[in-house]
Every structure is written in structure tokens, then in C-alpha cells.
Amino acid sequence: MEFKVKYFKDYVPFHVDDCHHPIELNPKECPKVESEAAEVRRALANPIDTPRLCEIVKPGEKIVIVASDVTRPSPSWVILPCVLEELGKAGVKDEDVTVVFGLGSHRSQTEEEKKRLAGEEVYSRVKCIDSDPDNCEHMGTCKNGTSVDIFKPVAEADRIILTGNVEYHYFAGYSGGMKAIMPGVSSREAIQSNHKNMIRPGAYAGNLEGNPVREDIEEVYDFLPVDFIVNVALDDHKQVAFAAAGDRILAHREACKFLDSIYKIKIDKPADVVIVSTGGYPKDINLYQAQKSIDNAKHAVREGGIMVVAASCKEGYGSDVFGRWIQDYDTPDDRIKAIHEHFELGGHKSAALALVQKKCDIYLVTDMEDSLVTKANMTPFHDLQTAVDAALDKMGKDASVYVIPIGGSTLPME
Template sequence: MGRVQKLPYGKRFIELDLNKLGSVQLVEPNPVLNERDEEVIVREALEHPMGSISLKELTKGVKKILIITNDNTRPMPSKITIPAIIRSFYWDERYYDITILIANGLHREMREEEMREQFGEEICSKYRIVNHNASDRTQLFDFGRLSSGNVLWLNKLLVEHDLIISEGFIEPHFFAGYSGGRKSILPGVAGEETILHNHRPENIASPYATGANLDGNPIHKECQEAAKMGKLAFILNVALDRSKKIVGAFAGDPVKAHTCGCEYVKRMMSVAAKRTDIVITTNNGYPLDRNLYQVVKGIDTASKIVKEGGVIIVAAECMEKVGHKNFEDLILSCRSVEELHCKMSSPPSTADKWQVQILARALKKYKIILVSDGIDQALSEKLFLIHAVSIEEAVKKAFSIKGTGASVTVMPEGPVTIPVVNDEIRCLG
């Protein structure tokens, strides 16, 4: 393999000299050899939906249509997918009353300039775009109770429109199994009370609530039920390659299309790996590494293949620093990793507690070194992280902790990788 590895970092790459790591295991998905045009991939999926009639048929007798989309913490190629969805309607777009609802969940609302970057000028000028606000009860409607007892509060636009469509992209998700599909509804456009119940500590602690797993996953089960009760009728989900280009598209019934997409992503992103003393990873660059809150996903993926007592190095720009005030405050409220783990693993459920719970779980077992321009050493130490100003400094610190003969994994694409543990695999030299 090459001796210099590029690591995604913000909107650029940083280089890691593999010659200084000794014997190293490189864990990254195989490149997807797909030369088909992105728009063709999407159009073909929409023309041949799974388990559903086409959007052309679905839109025959309706007037008001709601399209639910991701916020800008996801690299969703909406400039391609939203126009393709609308071109699939029975009538010309001028016939319909179309609203685009941003599935912010408990994330902050998107600003106008961010909408223009995510959706493009044409979409922003043509259609009404609404930010979902989970804490604003005036936006919400009570859809009843889920089988778990959770009260299903969803954005009232779902009851004010004739047809509900969602778009999204599928990648491994560290506690919901995979992103996409039903997550557009819960947590995407759900109320705060509903999200907190779904993300409660006992659900996060379930051994089934983990990346690339849907079977027995209590969070996934509740989200899927919420999507059905919310009358989500049709989805378009895409799979992206390492350049964030569309390589697969899955349209149709929310369950069947999403399941097929998850199976595709699992095949595409699964890589055999053995546990090592040190794992060097990223959060796959912008927009996924825009803040530390999101970077927990990359840390959790690395935890799957680092030996207990080992070191995780994560390179993430964190242009928005920590990102979520609740997340930061919860960490800063504790004086030790032990206290953090104990408090975060216990009721009640509060905003962003789940993210801290997963971080605390990793901190309890491993040393975590953060390479970041956005978060300095003083703040890193308060967050129980070891700071490094460069990847070279981080590597030196890791070897000083584990010794010069420590085994090393490099996982360049972090949370979009599915490492499958096989301790019989030999490290590649």
C-alpha cells in the first residue's frame, strides 16, 4: 500500500506518513467502481420504486406535497435529488403546493446561507423551506402513542399535506443502525419529548443499538413505527462514495427501499479488521466533522477495533467547536470520566445526553487524542480529551502511551466504515 495516507479533514486533507507507524493495518471500504451519472442513478430508482407505485401515480390526486430532507450535518446531494423527485410528479410542479421541511431533530435551525449551500439557489427561490423546531409546541401535532408508550409528537405539516415524501442518505449510524429511511420522521421532525424518550439511556445501552445493526434495535424499531404512524408514503435514499458522489439510489416503500439500501451499504462499507493498540481515524471531513458532537460517531466506530486500554486518534476540524451547548455542559458538569459515565448511563433522558453517554463509554476504556484546529488544548482537557496540534504530534503521544512496538490501524473514513472484527487477520506491512 502507499506510504502516505490522506485523511479527510474539514474541506481538505491532511497527510499521514505511514513509514513512521511500523506495521499498520489499513481499514477502508473498497472503492466503488461506478461510472454512471448521478442523475441517471436517481432517475432509474424513481422510475422503478420498490414495494410502491411510482411518484407519478401517487401524485395524481393530490395537491399539497411535503418533502422532508436532511439538515446540513449530512452530505445530502439535494441539488440533484429534490429536482429529480419533483420531476417525477404527475403534473408540472406549478400545479402543486410544495413545501420542503428540514429534519433538524434537536439540531439547530439552518441559516439562509446554509440553505443556499445545501439546496442551491434554484430550490431556495422556488419552494417554501421550513426549519423543524422540536421544542416549539406550536409546530407539533400529537399522533398518539407508540407501542413503547412514547407519545408521538411530529411536525403538524405532516397532517396539513396530502402526501409525505422523504429523502436521505444511508450510512452506518452508531446507535440507530443506519441513517436514512424512518429517521427522517423520528428524530428528524419529531418533538423534543418524543426524541428524548427514543434516545433514553437504557435504549442507548442496548447491545443491539449499535452501528450497522437493525435486528432487535429498540431505537430503530420505534423510529420505524413512528414513520408508519406519520404516514410517510415514499422515500428516496442514496448511498455515497468517498467523494460523496451518488453510487446507489433506493426509492419506494419506506421499509423496503430503506432495507435494500442498508444491505447495499453494508456490502459496500464492510471491511475485515483485527483489534490493535492504536486506531487513527477521522469523522470523514466536512460536513461530518463540523463539530465535536458529530465526531463522537467516528470515535465510536474506532472503538470497535481498538484494544481495551488502547488509544484512539481522531482528526476533525470542528469549525463549529463543540457544536451543541447541552453536550458541552453535560461533559463539563463532571469531574472525572467515571462520574461522567455513571451520570450519563442513568435516567433521566435530557437533550444530547446520548451523545455524551457514548463518548463516556469510549473514554472509560480508551485514551482519545483529538487533532483539531477548532478545539484548543485547554478545552480538550476539560472534555477529558488529549489535544494534539498535528497528526504527527498525536502519533508521538499515542506511542508514548502504548510503547514503540504498538500495533496500529489507520481508518481514514471513520463513521462511514463498517469494521468487521477478525483477530486472525495479519496487519499489512
């Protein structure tokens, strides 16, 4: 059978002999919406378990809208104008509204990036600022010891509205909901404490029930009540396919449910060989980004199997801390042990990669130097067909095969 997957900005073909009965795992077709803005307005007009936003807010109140930063695909330029329309119906003035871009532990943004995210009209109407993890107010402590330290303009607001997109997250289960607060507008210490939970049972993509990371995130509400959320799920072209608004939990769960209906793919059992592409640029620009696809695809490969990953990684490891952890520790066991002993943001991704490597071998088809790939305990290849043939030769003529063309969005589950 012939296949082709995205590699950086091009498609690369390969074939798998019919005797392996390869199965391609693709997201389902997204239903069409009238327009992105119309879908967001529909959700705002029909909030889940809350009054409409225009019935919640009052003129003169200081209102903060938390939005995603430039590292996330959330289309804030679609969402924010619709939210401002709704606030306008309540008589809220622009000077009482602040858009806060939740940086988490990411870098500060340029004014041009803020303008692009908010859209020119919103950027010109209301104050748009980055969160600052060094300017936080301590509001309490979660049951597991996570400090609730919130960016002061958010902590001091009369009303808090959260926006963002919902996608699978490799240890929080899903993005969206209260994740806009923790880690979005939290201190580094708080983020680090929350993320430590990633090594506990239940912290994996697509899981909310008993997920210690998500439970910690949502407990923050007890210290910082949130009034309203607007979450969207995106199609493969990063366009809004579904929107949910209202209660911070119930609206978020509706968006998660929609995401599952499109991107969670049921499999009968894990395969001997899984061939996965991130979906190409920018998800394969470096190993730090490609790790998400590797983590999703781990659910489709059996213990002792082989994962063939097509990811250009032209920019190498992609994170100084991530790269340092790979260089400093020789084996997956070393990285897992180290993250238990001294958790570090950035290092946590090397530990997540190591957990996959405990399950299966990874053949990385890449533009990275062989020495960098080998140091990360993967086998380097520079031709996809060669890597596929090597995997099938090792696993034998009866090896079962899954092909995952869009690893960043597809979540295989038994």
C-alpha cells in the first residue's frame, strides 16, 4: 500500500507491503460552520449553565479577558471581537477591559505579536498586555501544595473571562478551561509545582478523570473564581469548528467531547510498528514540538514495538533546557529518575520522551545531525522508506502496522 505524509513543508511517499495489512488512522471530517465568528457568537448566545455574559457583567466593573499567547493556535482575533460585542451589550466601556495574554513560562511577546493575536481593531480599542510570572499575588495553596500565585491585574479584576482552544495535552489531558489561569497567568513556582504531577498516574492525553494535573488546575477556582469561558475546537486547518461558552467546567467538557468525536480514534489493539508524522511544519520544526506527536502515537504501539517518526527538526532540540537534559543524561532511565528528584520545566519534556522510549524503540527520520538523535536515544534516518523497511525487517513479516499522518491532532485509544 502507498502512503504519503507531511514532512516539514512537503509530502513524502512510502509504501508498506500488503501482508502487513496497514491501517491509516485519520481524524474524522469536521462539520462545517457558517463562519468562525458565527460559531463563537452562537456559543455566546447559548451559554452552558450560566447566564449570558452580557447579563453577568455590569458597567464600571474592571474586566480581564485572558487569551493565549503566540505559542498556541487559539484564534483570539476571532474570539475577542465577539466577546467585546457581548460586553458592549451590557454597557461595558473599552477602558474597563484588559486583554491579558497568558504566557505561562514562555517569553514575552512583541507589540506586533500582541496586535496580530488580538486583531487590529481590538488592539486599538482595549489594553492588551502580557502576563508576568514575577508580578503575582499569592491567593492560597492547593491540596497538593501548589501555590496559587496569580498575575496581579487578573487577581484584582472584578470579572474574569477565559478564552482559548481545546486540544489534547500530553499530561493535563486537554488544554482549555482553567488552564488559562494555571499555568497561563501563574508564577513560575506555581507552574513548576503543578507540572510535577505529570509523573503521577492518570496524567495523560485525553484523560480528565483522576488526572492529578487537571484536578490541581481546576482547584485554583476555589481561590480565584472565574465568571465565564469561551473555548473553541479547531479543524486541521486551524479554523474554528466548534465553540462552547459559559461554565468553566461544563463548557470546557463540551469542547473536549467535540474534540474526541473528531480526533480520538478507537483501535482494537496496539500495533508492532507505528509510522507517524507530526503533520509537518511548524509541528516538526524541532524535537521539542515533535514530542507531542510522539506522545500521542505511543498509545498505538505495543510494548517492545517500533515507532517510526517523520519529523524534520531543522532547529534541532528546540529548547535549551530540553537539550541540556538530553545532553546531561545518558539513558531514558536517567532522565526519568532525575525528573523525580528535581523537576525542571523543559526537562519535563525529556522525561516524557523517555517514558515513551521505555515502551518502544523510536526511529527518527529527520534533518537533525545523527549525533544529536543518538544522544536522545533514538535511531537516526534521513529517508522515510529506509526507516520503514528497517522497522518491518526487525519486527517480521507478520508485523501489524498503523500509519498516523497527523500525529499532533490524532489520539489513538483502545
